[in-house]
Amino acid sequence: MSDTMKQIVLASRPKGAPTPENFRLEELPLPTPGEGEVLVRVHYMSLDPYMRGRMDDAKSYAACIPVDGKMEGGSVGEIIASNAEGFAVGEFVMGGFGWATHAVSGTQGLAKIDPDTTPITYALGALGMPGLTGWYGLTELGKPKKGETLVVAAATGPVGSMVGQIAKAKGLRTVGIAGGPEKCKLAVEHFGFDVCLDHRAYDTAADLRAALEKECPDGVDIYFENVAGKVLDAVLPLMNAHGRIPICGMIAWYNEGGVGADAIEKTLTAPKLWRTILVNFLSVNGFIIANHFDRMPDFHKEIGPLISDGSIRVQEDITEELENAPKAFIDLLSGGNTGKAMVKVI
Known part of the structure; x- marks a missing residue:
């Protein structure tokens, strides 16, 4: 084992938009787990749009990543070393280990993964945070009610495909709405x-x-919002009375910095947006899925069997x-991935 x-x-x-110069690769001594900790050798790490927001020094639902962090x-x-009761060497776990080949972690927030049940990558996508977000x-x-119409952008991503x-x-x-004929x-x-x-294929939101x-x-009836930008501008006037808009992301505006105020002013205006919500009695709900991780067992109970029998399909994009x-992350932010983006570390 390397040291x-x-x-x-x-x-x-x-x-x-992020550039390669915003990132730096470092090599460090392999850490040693302390009491109650484990040392994990990372096999796969997730790439997700929310990470772009964490790169900005702006108020949000979570602390920003510090420069040099x-x-x-x-x-x-x-797990390749353990000083934690109930977590043995050789077991697979999921956690917030970050962009790294190895990580020391306490046991709070760790979830054991059975590699013999489903591919371990599913814990980062279809059966993980993105799948739970969509569900x-x-x-x-x-x-949703039978007979209604749903629109969702990024339709081939892990959230959009689960929703659809x-x-x-x-x-x-x-x-669905996606970028390019192959994705469609x-x-x-x-x-x-x-x-x-x-x-x-459409130059303007009107088109x-x-x-x-x-x-x-x-x-x-339902617009599942994870893109915003031109798509939101296109969909909003088509919403039916009592329509619902769950909001989990706005990737089209992430590179504007902060909440993307400049981008919003170029498209929707607050009076137009607010009036549309009012006169159509729309229910618009923003949510951060981290506040609902307690629903993961319910999600697995309902969706796990459907993934196992092929009723719900999975698509992964592994770098x-x-x-x-x-580079894979930069590509993700411009729609360069097809399916759940992740990196095979080893």
Whole structure:
């Protein structure tokens, strides 16, 4: 076993879209777990859009990553040393180990993973935080009803694909939005969407709205929001009375910094947005899935069997080696991934 480890830190705060210069690879001595701690060798680490917000020095639901601090994120790996009761060498666990080959961790927040039941990568995607986000946001906040129409962007991502597949199983018309013809084909043929529109084929929100209106002849009852930007501008006027908008992300605005106020002013205005919500009696619910991790057992009970029997399909986009994580993350923010983005560390 090597006596060193590698990690990627935030070298500088990005201005707009992140660049490779905002990250730095470091090599450090392998740490030793203390009392009640374990040493984990990371096998896979997750890449998620929320990480972009943590790179900014702006008030949010969680503390920002300090400059020179390790990039944060969820990972799965194998315990290679343990001083913690109930956690043995050789067991696989999931935790917030960050962008690193190894990590020392206390046991609070660790979840054991059985590699013989499902692929360990599922703990970072379909059966992990993104899958739970889609399930909770749709079922608890979207309140889907048979015969309604759902629109979700990033339809082939881990959240959007979960939302679309659950909605379809509940008898809704499912309209996906994705970037590029190949992703749209995947959304329909692999994930079972009724239709998927390529947002890159439309220059303006008005053009996208016109295309959506044709595919949503009865209006939109649920818009699952994880993109914002042009898509939100296109969908909002099509919302039906008593429509629901669960909000879990706004990736189109993340590179604007903070809450993306400049980008919002270029598209939607607050009076327009507020009036649309008022006159259509819309329910708009922002949520952070970390506040609902207690629902993970319910999610696994309902969705686990559907993944096992193939009723709900999974798509993963795996990049090899920790050193390539910054590029994969930058690509993720511009829609360069197809499926759940993660890095195979070893």
